[in-house]
Amino acid sequence: xxxxxxxxxxxxxxxxxxxxxxxxxxxxxxxxxxxxxxxxxxxxxxxxxxxxxxxxxxxxxxxxxxxxxxxxxxxxxxxxxxxxxxxxxxxxxxxxxxxxxxxxxxxxxxxxxxxxxxxxxxxxxxxxxxxxxxxxxxxxxxxxxxxxxxxxxxxxxxxxxxxxxxxxxxxxxxxxxxxxxxxxxxxxxxxxxxxxxxxxxxxxxxxxxxxxxxxxxxxxxxxxxxxxxxxxxxxxxxxxxxxxxxxxxxxxxxxxxxxxxxxxxxxxxxxxxxxxxxxxxxxxxxxxxxxxxxxxxxxxxxxxxxxxx
Amino acid sequence: xxxxxxxxxxxxxxxxxxxxxxxxxxxxxxxxxxxxxxxxxxxxxxxxxxxxxxxxxxxxxxxxxxxxxxxxxxxxxxxxxxxxxxxxxxxxxxxxxxxxxxxxxxxxxxxxxxxxxxxxxxxxxxxxxxxxxxxxxxxxxxxxxxxxxxxxxxxxxxxxxxxxxxxxxxxxxxxxxxxxxxxxxxxxxxxxxxxxxxxxxxxxxxxxxxxxxxxxxxxxxxxxxxxxxxxxxxxxxxxxxxxxxxxxxxxxxxxxxxxxxxxxxxxxxxxxxxxxxxxxxxxxxxxxxxxxxxxxxxxxxxxxxxxxxxxxxxxxxxxxxxxxxxxxxxxxxxxxxxxxxxxxxxxxxxxxxxxxxxxxxxxxxxxxxxxxxxxxxxx
Numbered sequence: 001x002x003x004x005x006x007x008x009x010x011x012x013x014x015x016x017x018x019x020x021x022x023x024x025x026x027x028x029x030x031x032x033x034x035x036x037x038x039x040x041x042x043x044x045x046x047x048x049x050x051x052x053x054x055x056x057x058x059x060x061x062x063x064x065x066x067x068x069x070x071x072x073x074x075x076x077x078x079x080x081x082x083x084x085x086x087x088x089x090x091x092x093x094x095x096x097x098x099x100x101x102x103x104x105x106x107x108x109x110x111x112x113x114x115x116x117x118x119x120x121x122x123x124x125x126x127x128x129x130x131x132x133x134x135x136x137x138x139x140x141x142x143x144x145x146x147x148x149x150x151x152x153x154x155x156x157x158x159x160x161x162x163x164x165x166x167x168x169x170x171x172x173x174x175x176x177x178x179x180x181x182x183x184x185x186x187x188x189x190x191x192x193x194x195x196x197x198x199x200x201x202x203x204x205x206x207x208x209x210x211x212x213x214x215x216x217x218x219x220x221x222x223x224x225x226x227x228x229x230x231x232x233x234x235x236x237x238x239x240x241x242x243x244x245x246x247x248x249x250x251x252x253x254x255x256x257x258x259x260x261x262x263x264x265x266x267x268x269x270x271x272x273x274x275x276x277x278x279x280x281x282x283x284x285x286x287x288x289x290x291x292x293x294x295x296x297x298x299x300x301x302x303x304x305x306x307x308x309x
Numbered sequence: 310x311x312x313x314x315x316x317x318x319x320x321x322x323x324x325x326x327x328x329x330x331x332x333x334x335x336x337x338x339x340x341x342x343x344x345x346x347x348x349x350x351x352x353x354x355x356x357x358x359x360x361x362x363x364x365x366x367x368x369x370x371x372x373x374x375x376x377x378x379x380x381x382x383x384x385x386x387x388x389x390x391x392x393x394x395x396x397x398x399x400x401x402x403x404x405x406x407x408x409x410x411x412x413x414x415x416x417x418x419x420x421x422x423x424x425x426x427x428x429x430x431x432x433x434x435x436x437x438x439x440x441x442x443x444x445x446x447x448x449x450x451x452x453x454x455x456x457x458x459x460x461x462x463x464x465x466x467x468x469x470x471x472x473x474x475x476x477x478x479x480x481x482x483x484x485x486x487x488x489x490x491x492x493x494x495x496x497x498x499x500x501x502x503x504x505x506x507x508x509x510x511x512x513x514x515x516x517x518x519x520x521x522x523x524x525x526x527x528x529x530x531x532x533x534x535x536x537x538x539x540x541x542x543x544x545x546x547x548x549x550x551x552x553x554x555x556x557x558x559x560x561x562x563x564x565x566x567x568x569x570x571x572x573x574x575x576x577x578x579x580x581x582x583x584x585x586x587x588x589x590x591x592x593x594x595x596x597x598x599x600x601x602x603x604x605x606x607x608x609x610x611x612x613x614x615x616x617x618x619x620x621x622x623x624x625x626x627x628x629x630x631x632x633x634x635x636x637x638x639x640x641x642x643x644x645x646x647x648x649x650x651x652x653x654x655x656x657x658x659x660x661x662x663x664x665x666x667x668x669x670x671x672x673x674x675x676x677x678x679x680x681x682x683x684x685x686x687x688x
Contacts (some may be wrong), residue, residue: 235554
């Protein structure tokens with residue numbers, strides 16, 4: 001079992017000054033898996049990823065990445081991991097091809113020319129290969145970054161919010177690419193804020209305030225949380241929402257277009273409140289619903305914040 | 310910590326990247342070529358430590374032959390440009406006070422008469438000595454000027470008034486720069502100053518730029534080693550430094566006619582050494598600094614003492630011991646000795662060894678510090 005694990009770290013901790021950014025992070029990712037890494041801004045996702053690829057040294061904890069020790073063998077890890085940073089971090093004053101050439105040289109690739117050519121073809125960068133990277137739009141930059149971090153054929157890709165600020169079509173193509181890569185045996189750890197992307201991952205981990213709060217498949221995480229959810233439809237929803245918030249058992253009321261989405265941790269209490277509200281506000285239709293991943297994460301985030309205070 | 314193996318291919322990749330980036334950065338590139346030429350022409354022509362034709366006022370209460378001779382002598386020396394004839398002492402002093410003239414020469418009443426009588430009349434010269442360098446040479450030349458001017462007129466019956474020759478005949482040879490031309494001293498010095506400024510600044514910015522733009526994270530995530538990155542980034546600037554030096558030397562030879570007594574090869578050896586020392590400092594600065602602004606500040610923190618304490622602007626031996634000790638830490642101090650020695654005196658590297666090893670030592674220490682502080686991780 002453990003030989004199958006590409007990432008296997010236990011109790012990683014990282015502090016910056018007095019800020020405890022990552023607390024006791026344990027993570028196991030199997031080969032060929034697309035592993036989603038979720039959590040609010042500032043939750044420690046980027047720091048965790050940087051520790052995995054040897055850019056940051058954990059204060060404590062242990063583990064391996066591709067079989068190399070995350071503390072002592074960072075040089076080996078760097079050679080075999082492809083890391084895509086959150087911000088575009090290639091050289092804006094180099095062209096697409098020059099960037100890829102440079103990255104190829106950094107990994108000491110023998111067949112650099114062929115590999116760069118292949119990467120350009122594969123990601124459809126051919127028409128832009130002589131453009132300066134700085135002149136590319138967000139979607140093209142993201143493709144270039146992906147091409148750069150897979151150039152040396154790493155066995156593990158660490159992607160830090162790769163699709164932030166990218167249009168839906170480019171995102172879809174991007175995920176297509178990720179799934180094709182995973183099919184060839186590459187393991188992918190990807191952090192994201194998008195729920196639709198989270199659902200495309202094989203497994204997920206949710207991290208908030210430096211703590212890992214949940215992990216498993218999307219369905220497992222939703223089921224485990226056992227959140228109650230109701231939808232309310234009708235006219236003038238905006239006026240109704242504030243009246244539902246103070247009801248017992250209601251944690252969140254969110255407007256989704258022509259529906260209100262009401263969730264609560266206490267399913268029975270929520271059901272009682274909703275049935276009573278249904279009688280009181282006869283113009284609206286109240287119906288139980290299946291909670292989504294987003295409901296679960298928002299609920300967990302609130303709990304985590306309460307724990308911290 | 311695993312150091313891994315240095316790779317030529319990675320190193321070459323970094324060099325190529327730096328060159329491409331440099332080529333695309335037109336302004337920087339223009340500055341690299343423009344700065345030395347501009348500064349050389351500006352300072353080479355502008356700076357003069359032996360100022361002549363200084364504005365002078367005369368307050369003459371005597372119009373005798375000796376007074377006229379004296380005034381002519383002052384004028385002929387080249388140091389004094391007699392612009393004003395004052396008519397009262399108050400007027401004369403106000404000219405000096407307002408800065409309109411640098412010198413005030415007062416010839417007292419009955420000067421010629423008393424001189425003939427052998428009464429040794431006083432000749433008062435008042436100087437605005439706020440800037441000692443501006444008045445120094447003129448004042449030093451003064452007694453000679455007076456003696457030679459008068460010696461023509463003190464003939465026949467007055468021959469007895471001729472100044473007596475001193476008991477010792479003083480012979481002074483001004484070697485290496487007999488005419489005392491400032492250019493000969495300034496132009497080779499500028500070589501060092503320009504290199505210090507551009508080399509430290511350029512490389513200081515090179516690494517912090519990566520950090521500021523976020524590309525450093527990418528560089529760190531690759532297997533590139535600190536030594537490869539540092540030296541790879543230095544190479545293009547060594548070549549730029551050599552181009553600057555060549556430009557300056559051409560100008561020195563053909564525009565400023567600075568003599569080139571020593572071997573050009575020795576000069577270039579010394580130049581490469583000096584460039585390397587400055588580049589390692591720049592790279593180290595950029596490892597210490599968090600952003601380009603800090604790198605810039607560090608550069609100027611280093612640049613000012615380099616100019617003021619190295620002997621480029623003010624005589625090194627004129628400084629107190631502690632300041633000389635401080636100045637000895639700076640590579641520019643030693644480079645000035647080297648480049649002036651080679652160009653003006655024709656010295657060889659063997660004679661100049663005492664000025665070579667401090668630069669080597671400086672470089673070794675700076676590299677050690679730089680490697681220590683190069684952040685291999687983002688911590």
